[in-house]
Amino acid sequence: MSEEERRSPQAGSWAGSGGTPASGEDIDPCFEEQVRELLAEDAYGFRPAPAPYAAVRRRGVAERRRRVAAAGAMLVTLAALPVGAYAVDVGGRSDTASPRPSAGAPRSPLPVSSAPVSAPATEPARPATEGQLLDGITWAQAADGLKKCIAYNESFRSAGERSLGKAADYRILLAMNSTGDSNAPGDGMYVVAVSKQAPAAQSIRLICTVKDGAATGGNTSVGNDAPEDGGPVSVDMNSGKLYQQSVIDRGHWRLPFGWAIIGTVDPKVTKVTVSYGDATGETVLDHGWFVAHGTLDRQVTRAPHVKGYDAAGKLVYDSDQDKYYEKTLP
Structure with a gap:
């Protein structure tokens, strides 16, 4: 069979049909080599079209100029607007400017609210009333004092001992000046805080002491320390440090002396009164606590006298009748 007959369709040609050679049909080695060379030449000869770099660059430059021009026009427009926050997106980056009153815009009075201002999520919760921040102590000072006390206590925490957590886990009940005595010289500040979300059995009550801007100690209790057969009001057994000076100074207290007392109340208790010496103190209820x-x-020998009342005004607790309450000072 001639070379032409081999390559014709009638002879079972596969070169043009894309098929395979018929069974038993021989292939001329020279022809096969020629086919391979032709395919190789085609492969090397094929090149993709070059990317239109110049055109792409021109488009990119034009787009950037368009965005800058649009941003400039937006800024010019905003400069003529009154108070407001605005955001400009330039090149995919958002720059936000804070609201700033314009020179000609009249000032609007701030809304007045009797409710305490909410604290940021990273800060402790505020007390029920601003009156629980005593002696001119600011909210920022109280929150900072709590953070320092937690850090101070954490530095002494041993392995396996429960962590006090973060300041944001607490609600501040009280902040007041502390009076130094022979046992703990130097005036300072007390900050009292309690867990704001933990269940009663796991809640923490923390009394911090801050002096000269540094934490010097703290007293903590975990869970409700009220006895099972106690009354609807339970005075915190460790709050004595808030209303008395050292036993070493008995009869020689520094006066006048600012005092405080805290404890828990049942939901049925709607009012608590506390008298100490010959005066009655200011009392508030704050999320199940009284302050x-x-x-x-003048120097006294008896502890504060605490009474609790229900919504009908009925006396439901009297510390004089509480067998667990220390009624005299040591």
Whole structure:
């Protein structure tokens, strides 16, 4: 069979049909080599078209100029607007400017609210009333004092001991000046805080001491320390440090003396009164706690007298009748 007959369709040609050679049909080695060379030449000869770099660059430059021009026009427009926040997106980056009153815009009075201002999520919760921040102590000072006390206590925490957590886990009940005595010289500040979300069995009550801008100690209790057979009001057994000076100074207290006392109340208790010496202190209820404070101008020997009342005004608790309450000072 001639070479032409081999390549014809009638002879079972596969070169043009894309098929395979018929069974038993031989292939001329020279022809096969020629086919391979032709395919190789085609492969090397094929090149993709070059990318239109110049055109792409021109488009990119034009787009950037368009965005800058649009941003400039937007800024010019905003400069003529009154107070407002605005955001400009330039090149995919958002720059936000804070609201700033314009020179000619009249100032609007701020809304007045009797409710305490909410604290940021990273800060402790505020007390129920601003009156629980005593002696001119600001909210920022109280929150900072709590953070320092937590850090101070954490530095002494041993392995396996429960962590006090973060300041944001607490609600501040009270902040007041502390009076130094023979046992703990130097005036400072007390900050009292409690867990704001933990269940009662796991809640933490923390009394911090800050002096000269540094934490010097703290007293903590975990869970509700009220006895099972106690009354609807339970005075915190460790709050004595808030209303008395050192036993070493008995009869020689520094006066006047700012005092406070804290404790828990049942939901049925709607009012608590506390008298100390010959005066009655200011008392508030705050999320299941009572906080009372006042000023002594003379030395006393009896502890604060605490009473609790229900919504009908009925006396439901009297510390004089509480077998667990220490009624006299040491």
